Amino acid sequence: MNKTFRTIWGVVxxxxxxxxxxxxxxxxMAGLRSGARTVxxxxxxxxxxxxxxxxxxxxxxxxxxxxxxxxxxxxxxETARQAIRLGREGIEVSPGGAIDLERYLWSGVAxxxxxx
DNA sequence: CGTATGACGAGCC
DNA sequence: AGGCTCGCCATAC
Numbered sequence: 001m002n003k004t005f006r007t008i009w010g011v012v013x014x015x016x017x018x019x020x021x022x023x024x025x026x027x028x029m030a031g032l033r034s035g036a037r038t039v040x041x042x043x044x045x046x047x048x049x050x051x052x053x054x055x056x057x058x059x060x061x062x063x064x065x066x067x068x069x070x071x072x073x074x075x076x077x078e079t080a081r082q083a084i085r086l087g088r089e090g091i092e093v094s095p096g097g098a099i100d101l102e103r104y105l106w107s108g109v110a111x112x113x114x115x116x
Numbered sequence: 117c118g119t120a121t122g123a124c125g126a127g128c129c
Numbered sequence: 130a131g132g133c134t135c136g137c138c139a140t141a142c
Contacts, residue, residue: 004139023124027137036124038138043123045140062123070123078123 006052007031008042013052015061018089019106020099022065029108040070060085067101069093 007030015021023036032038043059050057060082064070069079069086083093091104 002139024126027124033137035138037122038124040123041139059123064123065125072123082123 004030004032004035004038005042005045008039009046009050009052009057012043012059012062013055013057015058015106016111017058018091018104020061020063020086020091020101020104021106021108022101023062023070024065025106025108026062036065044072061089061106063099067099068097069099 008026011026011029012021023039026039027036030039039062043062046057046059069082072078079097083097086093086099091099093099
């Protein structure tokens with residue numbers, strides 16, 4: 001298991017529910033010089049059911065800088081599933097597959113859960 | 117060990 | 130406003 005991947009997964013695991021982040025954004029936060037593509041690899045390599053910090057890695061919250069779900073070799077299957085998962089969190093995905101970054105892009109600051 | 121590939125992104129045209 | 134090309138980096142062969 002790669003250290004780079006674990007770092008990436010660690011960042012992704014912090015994306016709050018109902019928010020999205022871009023590959024480039026994750027790459028920068030993970031401290032990678034410019035490996036947006038590497039983040040893609042990391043997402044593809046996420047073991048099913050992997051948990052970090054006690055929580056599953058929300059790979060579906062990672063989209064590209066264009067605000068769209070990245071098409072992959074199997075657009076019909078995985079991408080559609082990702083759209084559904086996002087919608088289930090209250091994130092609106094237009095029929096064309098567009099997501100409003102102004103609205104859902106994660107600021108990068110992990111929200112603190114008020115436990116008082 | 118060199119080459120090709122890909123869930124990206126910034127620049128150009 | 131799209132669409133194309135090139136750069137980055139970790140894998141696959």
